[in-house]
Amino acid sequence: MTENDFDRTARLWLEDGPAELSDRVLQAALDEIHVTKQRRAWWPARRFRQMNTPIRIAVAAAAVVLIALVGVNLMGRNGGGVGGPPASPTASPTTAPPSASPTPAPTVAQGSAPSSLQPGTYVAADPFLVQVTFTVPAGWEGNIGGPFLVNLDRPDGKGQVSFSISPALYADPCQADRLQTQQPGPAVADLATALANLPGLQATTPTDVTLGGYQGKQLTLTAPASGSGCTPGPDGYALWQLPLGAVNNLTPGGSDRVWILDVNGQRLVIDSQVPPSQTAAEVQGVLDSIRLAPLSPSLSPSTSAGVSPSASPSGS
Amino acid sequence: MDRTLIEAARSGDEEAFASIARGSADRLFAVAHRILRDVGRAEDAVQQTLITAWRELPDLREVDRFEAWIHRILVHACYAEAKRARRWSVNVRVLPVDGPATPDTTLSVATRDALDRGFRRLPPDQRSVFVLHHYLGWPLSEIAETLGIPLGTVKSRLHYATTSLRAALEADDRIDTRTSRERMA
Numbered sequence: 001m002t003e004n005d006f007d008r009t010a011r012l013w014l015e016d017g018p019a020e021l022s023d024r025v026l027q028a029a030l031d032e033i034h035v036t037k038q039r040r041a042w043w044p045a046r047r048f049r050q051m052n053t054p055i056r057i058a059v060a061a062a063a064v065v066l067i068a069l070v071g072v073n074l075m076g077r078n079g080g081g082v083g084g085p086p087a088s089p090t091a092s093p094t095t096a097p098p099s100a101s102p103t104p105a106p107t108v109a110q111g112s113a114p115s116s117l118q119p120g121t122y123v124a125a126d127p128f129l130v131q132v133t134f135t136v137p138a139g140w141e142g143n144i145g146g147p148f149l150v151n152l153d154r155p156d157g158k159g160q161v162s163f164s165i166s167p168a169l170y171a172d173p174c175q176a177d178r179l180q181t182q183q184p185g186p187a188v189a190d191l192a193t194a195l196a197n198l199p200g201l202q203a204t205t206p207t208d209v210t211l212g213g214y215q216g217k218q219l220t221l222t223a224p225a226s227g228s229g230c231t232p233g234p235d236g237y238a239l240w241q242l243p244l245g246a247v248n249n250l251t252p253g254g255s256d257r258v259w260i261l262d263v264n265g266q267r268l269v270i271d272s273q274v275p276p277s278q279t280a281a282e283v284q285g286v287l288d289s290i291r292l293a294p295l296s297p298s299l300s301p302s303t304s305a306g307v308s309p310s311a312s313p314s315g316s
Numbered sequence: 317m318d319r320t321l322i323e324a325a326r327s328g329d330e331e332a333f334a335s336i337a338r339g340s341a342d343r344l345f346a347v348a349h350r351i352l353r354d355v356g357r358a359e360d361a362v363q364q365t366l367i368t369a370w371r372e373l374p375d376l377r378e379v380d381r382f383e384a385w386i387h388r389i390l391v392h393a394c395y396a397e398a399k400r401a402r403r404w405s406v407n408v409r410v411l412p413v414d415g416p417a418t419p420d421t422t423l424s425v426a427t428r429d430a431l432d433r434g435f436r437r438l439p440p441d442q443r444s445v446f447v448l449h450h451y452l453g454w455p456l457s458e459i460a461e462t463l464g465i466p467l468g469t470v471k472s473r474l475h476y477a478t479t480s481l482r483a484a485l486e487a488d489d490r491i492d493t494r495t496s497r498e499r500m501a
Binding site for chain 2: 001006007009010011012013014015016017018019020021022025026028029030032033034036037038
C-alpha cells in the first residue's frame with residue numbers, strides 16, 4: 001500500500017462514524033453551564049481548589065467549629081465516619097443534627113469536571129446542596145457535578161465515593177432505557193427499599209444507621225459478573241440518574257455500599273464502590289473523614305460563590 | 317465563528333455561549349469520537365470541553381484563536397476521558413447510535429476492523445494528532461500550535477500512529493492471504 005493509498009484509506013475510515021451530538025447531551029452541558037460560574041480572567045482554573053496556606057488557616061478556624069460540632073455527634077453516636085461500623089438500630093430519636101456554623105463557609109469547590117486533588121481536606125458545597133467535608137490522600141480526583149452530584153475517585157478505578165441528591169431509579173439496571181414510572185417516595189426508607197428491590201441485582205437488607213447525627217439506611221448492591229445482554233454495555237448496570245442527566249453505573253461483578261441519609265430534609269445518597277483489597281484502607285479513610293452539614297442560608301450560591309480573588313490560591 | 321458571540325460569551329453572556337456551543341458541538345463530538353472510538357466517552361469529553369470552555373473563556377485573549385483553543389481543550393478532555401475508569405456517565409445513552417452516519421462502501425469490513433483494532437492500541441496523544449491531521453485536515457504546524465507541542469513531536473506521533481496502523485493493515489492482509497490459501501488447499 002502506497003502512502004497515498006494509506007492516507008486515502010485513513011480518511012475514508014475516519015469519515016465513517018457519528019458526527020452529531022445528541023440534543024440531550026448538549027442540553028445537559030448547557031444546564032450545567034447554567035450553574036457553573038465563569039471564572040474571572042485572573043483566577044486560576046481550578047474546579048476543586050486545594051486550600052493554600054493562608055486560606056487553610058482561615059478555613060481551619062471555621063472547619064474546626066464545624067468538625068467539632070459534627071465530631072461530638074459522631075462520637076456520641078457511632079464513633080466513626082460514613083464508612084465506619086454501622087451503628088446498631090436505635091429506638092431513641094436523634095437530636096437535632098448539627099447546624100452549619102455561621103462562620104464563612106470553607107467552600108473551595110465548584111464546577112463540574114474532575115480534577116486532581118492534592119492530599120488534604122476539602123469542603124464541597126455550592127452548588128451542591130449539602131456541605132460535605134472530606135479528606136483525600138494522594139492520587140484522587142473529584143468534582144462537583146452541579147447541585148446534585150459530588151464525585152471522588154481514583155482514576156484507576158480502585159476507589160470511588162460519590163454523593164448524590166434526587167436520584168431517579170431505573171426500572172431495570174440491565175436495560176437502562178427507562179426510569180421507574182413510580183419513583184420511590186420521599187423517605188429514606190422508601191429509596192432504600194426500592195434500591196434493594198432493583199431487578200437483577202443482589203442486595204443486602206437495608207439496616208438503620210446514624211451518621212454524624214443524621215439517620216439513614218445502609219445496604220450493599222452487587223451486580224452479576226457478566227453484563228452481556230445489557231443495553232448499558234461496557235458501563236455496566238445503571239442504578240440511577242440525576243436531574244442533570246448523570247448516571248451512576250455499577251460495573252459487572254462489582255459491589256457498591258450505599259448510605260441514604262436525611263440531612264435536614266435533604267435526602268443524600270453516599271455511594272462507594274467496594275474497592276480491591278489493596279486500596280480498601282485508603283477508601284475507608286476517605287469514608288471515615290466525611291462530615292456533613294446542611295447548607296445554611298448564608299451559604300447560598302449568591303454569597304458563597306468561591307473565594308474572593310484576593311484570597312484565591314496563588315501560583316496555580 | 318462569530319467574533320461578537322465569542323466576545324459576548326467571554327463577558328458572561330450565557331445565551332451567546334449557548335449559540336457557540338450549538339454551532340460547535342457536532343464538530344467537537346465528531347473529533348472526540350474519532351479519537352476515543354466510543355460514543356459515550358466522546359459525549360462526556362464534549363460536555364467537559366464545553367463546560368471548561370465556558371469557565372475559562374474570560375482567559376481567551378485572542379478571539380480569533382477560539383477554534384484552536386477549544387480544540388485544545390477537547391483533546392485534553394479526550395486524554396482525561398481515555399484514562400478514566402468509567403463510573404459515572406454524565407449523560408443518558410438510551411440507545412447509542414454507534415454506527416456510521418453515512419455507510420462507507422469503499423472500505424471492506426476487514427480493513428475497517430483492522431484499523432479499529434490498530435487504532436485502539438494507540439495512545440491518546442498519537443490518536444489525536446492522527447485525527448486532527450487526517451480528519452480535520454490540519455497541517456502539522458497548526459496541530460503543533462494548537463496543542464502547544466513542538467512540531468517534531470507532532471511529526472513523531474503521526475509517524476508512530478501511521479506505522480502502527482499500516483502494520484495492522486498489513487498483518488490483516490497476511491491473515492487474509494493465508495486463510496485464502498488454506499481454503500484453496
